[in-house]
Amino acid sequence: MSGSCRFGLWFVHVWWSGDTIFQVVFSRFPLTGMVPRSFIRYCAGKEESFQSLESVATAYPTIYGQIYREVRKVAYGETATYGEIAMKVSTSPRVVGQAMRRNPTPLVIPCHRIVGKHDVGGFTPSTEIKEALILMEKKTKDRRK
């Protein structure tokens, strides 16, 4: 199944089956169809960590799998650096960056919460989205206090 929901002036396309997410991509254009409830909630600014969903990425047999599982642990509204993640799975920061670039399921694997030590780091298709996501999470987290 596939569909999309709105996030600002972007749409998030989701490819999924049951509780398993195969792919999510950001696009300027909508894709008709339903998405799991978690995505709706998240895009509406609710605190949602996609706990009930699984990403195919965490099953990768390579070190990327470990990286994705580690990244999943960073909580809503928080961030970690490439270097910190690299340390945990004993590889180099560069590899973590590469894994993030190829992350098939953003949001479920919250790659937007992984930032550089000196700057925010990259995001495809646009770092603008990454910044918006981080800001949104920060705001909803603060609102809770």
Add this chain to the structure above:
DNA sequence: AACGTACACTTAT
């Protein structure tokens, strides 16, 4: 099966 290259980083000049 081996080789070269591209990187969403980091640290040291």
Add this chain to the structure above:
DNA sequence: ATAAGTGTACGTT
């Protein structure tokens, strides 16, 4: 500001 290290996956022989 720039270069030198870095580890992995992936395309190309």
